[in-house]
Amino acid sequence: MSDLLAGPADIAAGLAVHGADAVDRSARAGLVARDVPARLAAQDPTLWGADAEAAARGRLGWVDTHCRSRDLLPQLAELAAELGDLDHVVLAGTGGVTLAAEVIAGCLGRPLTVLDSADPGPVRAALADRPARTVLVLAGPSGLDPTTDAHLRVWRQEWQDAGPEADRHVVVVAPPGSELAALADELGAVLIPTDPEVAGPWSALTAFGLVPAALAGAPVTELLDEAAALADALDRERDNPALALGAALGAAAAGGRSTVALVPDGTGLDGLRHWAGALLGAATGGRVLPLAAESPDAPGATGPGVLTIGIGGALAPGVTPGVAADVAVNGPLGAQFLTWSYAAATAAAALRVDPFAEPAAASTDAPADPPPSSVDGAVEVYAPTGAPADLAGALRWLVDGLGPDEHLAVTAHLDRFADAAAAGLRPLLARGTGRPVTFGWGPRHPSHTDGRARHLQITGAVTDDLAVPGRPYTFAELQAAQAAGDRWALAGRERPVLRLHLTERAAGVAQLLDTAGRTRT
Missing domain, CATH: 3.40.50.10490 (Glucose-6-phosphate isomerase like protein; domain 1)
Known part of the structure; x- marks a missing residue:
């Protein structure tokens, strides 16, 4: 990271982007030739093509x-x-x-x-x-x-x-x-x-x-x-950190580095990577796979096909020694929000995709689940047709089937606070498989919108349910219906889904972590 910081940077209003030009030195020139900086700052709805113009016309207010x-x-x-x-x-x-x-x-x-x-x-x-x-x-x-x-x-x-x-x-x-x-x-x-x-x-x-x-x-x-302090830089060709970041994102995806690992650099703003990841995924129509990594040296945060971006709130990132990011984005939170929004829209322009396309919503009207394929300790396995019925075999089947452009998406319909340990599945599976692995909590993580993934869905039994006043269902029943709707939507997209249901959550999470730690390709 020290070498990265020693190189040229785009800086405005206390926000700096280091290393962007090194991703592809011609990327910014291509965007400038299309007059993207000035057109985006002026909220030009034609930037993303005729098909996107109608939606963009009413969706560019984030610029100001x-x-x-x-x-x-x-x-x-x-x-x-x-x-x-x-x-x-x-x-x-x-x-x-x-x-x-x-x-x-x-x-x-x-x-x-x-x-x-x-x-x-x-x-x-x-x-x-x-x-x-x-x-x-x-x-x-x-x-x-x-x-x-x-x-x-x-x-x-x-x-x-x-x-x-x-x-x-x-x-x-x-x-x-x-x-x-x-x-x-x-x-x-x-x-x-x-x-x-x-x-x-x-x-x-x-x-x-x-x-x-x-x-x-x-x-x-x-x-x-x-944000206002940064806004004056948005129509510049240089000293425009948002343009530099967007050019790097677009060039990386176009050049085969479509996985973008967003890592905390030790200077605060750690949670920002989750919002930025959601924005990038939505704006690029799946062309960019955002991966919120736990640390700069976490499995999957670096490697072939990955653009590693360190995010922090200061101009001197404090990253783990020996771990290098490709790009560093450092600066105040308000400027970060505007920078990432502009960069996502710019990357979409570079990739010629509609950044404002609305994904199809998941249905909650799904058929009843069949009986589990097997029960292993605190885990019920619902394996797809043709997959092994046992826990270890089904999990291996899921990861072994990943195609060259696919990744594994893990979605947990659990309590993201009490069951937080489930997030440990991401680095374990990434280490064991050497493949991109994302993790999200349902339903905030809309897994059904991802067309390049094989899916692991985790659900859990509820021991202390809560009635919904005035409705004929409980909170647990509503949660189960949402998870089933996601599975049904994925089935409609012909995406493989392995569901693992925890009959006892703490024991089940521990069992999954142990099994994932022993999964190797």
């Missing part, structure tokens, strides 16, 4: 949403003061709308409880933590999806004895005119509208990211200031 978001600051300050006695902030939402707020709060050291799945464990934990002093932030791009509806219902039941003041416990963040905005009016809750020209993971610096973070006490004005 940091300016419009300043209008929110007086309302946020007033709301934070009004709700000052509610010191437990719970954010409920799905589909990635919670990612940016979680990153902001985590990177800036502010407490924020995020509920983005139907697993009853985190819901019970949140309900037990100062319910009378909780403000529930409901966030969504349109209507109230079943998971967020369940969160709202269980909290309203908790507050049902609070009387007419219960509505002050709810804040809704949604686009104006949406079903969720109408619900806010019905509830008598505060509605904070989102920027209608920004959607999905691009919305970090809109109300989706700022409202929960501000209520949790994060200095969101500083984030907007940091």
Whole structure:
């Protein structure tokens, strides 16, 4: 990394990108020849071709949403003061709308409880933590999806004895005119509208990211200031770190290095790699495979076909000795959000894909599962037709079948806090197979959108379920339906899926880690 830092860099507003030109020295020149910097800064919707123009026309507001978001600051300050006695902030939402707020709060050291799945464990934990002093932030791009509806219902039941003041416990963040905005009016809750020209993971610096973070006490004005300071560089051909990063991403993918390992460099902002990965995956239509690695020397973070990018908050990365990244991105969080958004859009332009295409949603109307193929300790194995029935054999079948352009995608529909050890499967499988392995928590990780993967889905038994008030199902049943919907969607795409169900979660996770550690290609 020291050699990387000694080389040329693009620097603006305290954010530096090192090593980008070394990926492909001609990549930036090609983008400049197409006038990409100026056209993107001017929000030109024709950058990605005629087929993408209609969608892009209403989705480029992220370029300057940091300016419009300043209008929110007086309302946020007033709301934070009004709700000052509610010191437990719970954010409920799905589909990635919670990612940016979680990153902001985590990177800036502010407490924020995020509920983005139907697993009853985190819901019970949140309900037990100062319910009378909780403000529930409901966030969504349109209507109230079943998971967020369940969160709202269980909290309203908790507050049902609070009387007419219960509505002050709810804040809704949604686009104006949406079903969720109408619900806010019905509830008598505060509605904070989102920027209608920004959607999905691009919305970090809109109300989706700022409202929960501000209520949790994060200095969101500083984030907007940091983004604004960088914005002046976006139309430059040089000293434009966002252009340099986008050129490197596009060139790497076009040149066979389609796996992008995002690694923490030891200078903070560790959680940013999860948001940046979600953005890159969505913006490049699967041409870039983002891999959030645990450390710079983690299995799969380096190697052939991999572009390794170190992410941090300072200009002097402190990485593990002897481990080199290809590119280093260092600077303040607000500038990082704008840099990665611009870079993702630029990489999409280089690869000539539509960065705003909407993936198909998974169905929750899936057929019933057949009996397990086998039971091994605390693990039920649901092996596809033609695969070995036993745990070790089925897992080996899954990884041995990986084609040259495929990777293994592990999705755990579990409690990402109590069952956090399950994430250890990623490095173990990557070390044992020498192949790209991703890991995500369902349903925040939309595995059904990935067309180049073989899939390992992990589900788990629930011993302390929770009813959804006013609905004919429980949280565990809703979670099981979502996992089944993902499997059904993958089956429709003819992607191989191995499901492993943990009949006892702690024992099952330990058993999976042991089996994965013994898996070799």
